Amino acid sequence: MKSVFITGAGSGMGREGAKLFHSNGWRVGAVDRNDDGLATLGRELGDERLWTRAVDVTDKAALDGALADFCAGNAGGGLDMMWNNAGIGESGWYEDVPHEAAMRVVEVNFKAVLTGAYSSLPYLKKTPGSLMFSTSSSSATYGMPRIAVYSSTKHAVKGLTEALSVEWQRHGVRVADVLPGLIDTPILTSTRNHSGGGEVPQSPEEFRAAAPKKGLFRLMPADSVAQAAWQAYHHPKRLHWYVPKSIRWIDLLKGLSPELVRGRIVKSLPGLMSDR
Incomplete structure (x- = not known):
């Protein structure tokens, strides 16, 4: 039986990934700092082949312990796939985002991925064809304004x-990542706008109604990223997975002219340069 360990599995893309791999007969290790999200996942999938634990991915000892306990139940004590998915966001002009909030983004979005790599490698090495997979972002194709720290991570x-x-x-051990665009997950409507008084700008319903319906940054369902993770395991050569696939054009254009991409981003985001 194959096994996957997913961080940030209590909601959004990680949750959809847990459901997809579980439905295909994999043993799933699901961790999240949100115990309630894991509890509802457990009720939905049942106890068979699902292992959950509340874990703060910035706590190396906790992540090490969770991986050790989960992998102890796998054949040969190994791991087929590690998915570093946990992530958070803070938005606003760079100077408006409090330093401690920005550093928390770095801790969760990047340092925890480094920890996940260190912690999972011993188990991945035991399993032929294993994969370490991480959630990057379309904002890793070109640095995105008003989410500068998130984009940097x-x-x-x-x-x-x-x-x-x-x-x-x-x-x-194989290594790959996914670069999602606009995905319908809680992070989009829970991220604080520090240049707008720190409020959450829209309700989920308002956000979905206003989101683009076509183009590179059309709103995509969370299970589209889960499908990319599934495909990544089964297609060993591809390094970067873009959701939607057209996001790749930003990478290609930036390679030719980062100045051109900068200009297009400014033009394509109405109100970008306003104070709110």
């Missing part, structure tokens, strides 16, 4: 993915 995840995809070949 996702660039870092992408860079780590590329480096380890070379290094870990000597261990027989």
